[in-house]
Amino acid sequence: MLLNKEKQSGVGTGNLLRSEAQRVFKRKRTWAVIAVYLLFVPLECLFLAMMNTSFYDMNRPVALDSLNTAPFLLRELAILMHFVVIPMLAADSFGGDVSSGALRLALIRPVSRVRLFLAKWAVLGLIVGVLTLFTWAAGTVFGSIFMAPAAETTLPGAGTVGAAGALGYGLSFYGIAFCVFVALIGIGGLVARLVPNPVLAYVGTLAVIVGGLYASDRLAFLLSVSDSIFRFLGQTGGSDAGLGWTVCVLLAGCAIMGTWSWKRREWTQ
Template identity: 25%
Template sequence: MLGIWRSEMERIWNRRSTLLLYTIFLLMVIANIVSLKINGTMKFRFGEGIATVNNLNLPWLMMSEISLFLILALLPILYVDQLSGDIHSGAYRLYVLRPYRRFQFWLGKLFALSVTTIVFTGTALLIGILAGWTIFPRSLTFFKYGSAEASTSLDAMSYTLVFYLVLTLVCLAKLMLSSAVCLFISRPLFSFISILFISMFIYPFYKPLVMLIDPFQQIMLALRVDGSIRFWMCLIVIILICSTISFVRWQKKTI
């Protein structure tokens, strides 16, 4: 099983498309940090006001726009390229000849993509922390999202880490959705369009599902008391249902 994971990790990062997407992501992070440094403040996109950027809140404030592009386009493109791309090209016909159970190949693929997702979000976290403490004003307090009460610097680390943990879980939910769709629609372009359509179609029925398109506000609300139960229910249900569909379909799919 470990050998499958290593093989999949090598295949993912040996592709030019992965390196290109990672480079685009890095450039977006850097560009957003530079913009926040120049302006000194950030205006929330949903009318919550304006926040002064400092070393304590930069790592999560900078993800307001970046998380939108990350989960709407960059990661789904990566997932579709690795899942639908291999199925459509017939590459998996060679993989299943190795002496492993069939589900182990799909599990290894998804695990490798999960680790790759963590690389993306972890890189943003690292850059945000380094940039915050080197080029932004230092502060002893900061305001959590939607709070009028100042929090101490000791709270900043845990708040930031929890934000990135939840962001990663939302990205993994998008991975599970992508894995289910890709097994029914093998052409990469059609798979991507279908994933985008499904993500946009379902959220009007239940507001927290907007996390599959624009997760920033929903994550921020989930870190507060209000709305957290609905958010976590949606997240868990998506992961469970989509992962079940994905593995059942993989076991039955003719390749």
């Protein structure tokens, strides 16, 4: 069925993804955002080494060592991901192409608008995924070399673990964070659908991220993802106990609403 749809649209999925990736990386802002994030990674590593302490949340400090540094590096960088990287990339990709007319050129060919929306989401997800993976690798390597050596460490929900357990915990932590980031990209796509202007879409996405905290405690992860993940993995209960289900529902909602709205609108008018 997918092959039939691709034949009808005239553009294969691979070509669609490559075309979208080319549009994304032709923008100077894309490279600027990536460069800023990559610059902050070593700076935050240096900050953690100097402080030698971080926090599970505002009330629980923790001493850093060679095994537990990676999750806390993302804790420091998540605010940059939430307030700069994802909103700006989403506003440019979903909204900038509309306001600049690039999307009209792309739709000269018989391309499914639903597939185009999903391609945009997938390309941004890949970019954010690579940045997330790089952060995990940087935190793991930096911790093992520069932080206090430890044969075992204590992590919320995992108890006392060795090197293998800490590595698995870090991968779980970053995996959940990546799912949240993908959901934020979907939110950015929905906001850009309502407000095609990239600047207003950026501001609108920030408003949704901050407003989620006031709408429901279950959406607090939109603003402080690391605190929510620590509580989720630590099985402390409360509003973050259902974090996995909440993220899944949010992803499904963004996919359904996004594909419906992109299919419904006549972009070439």
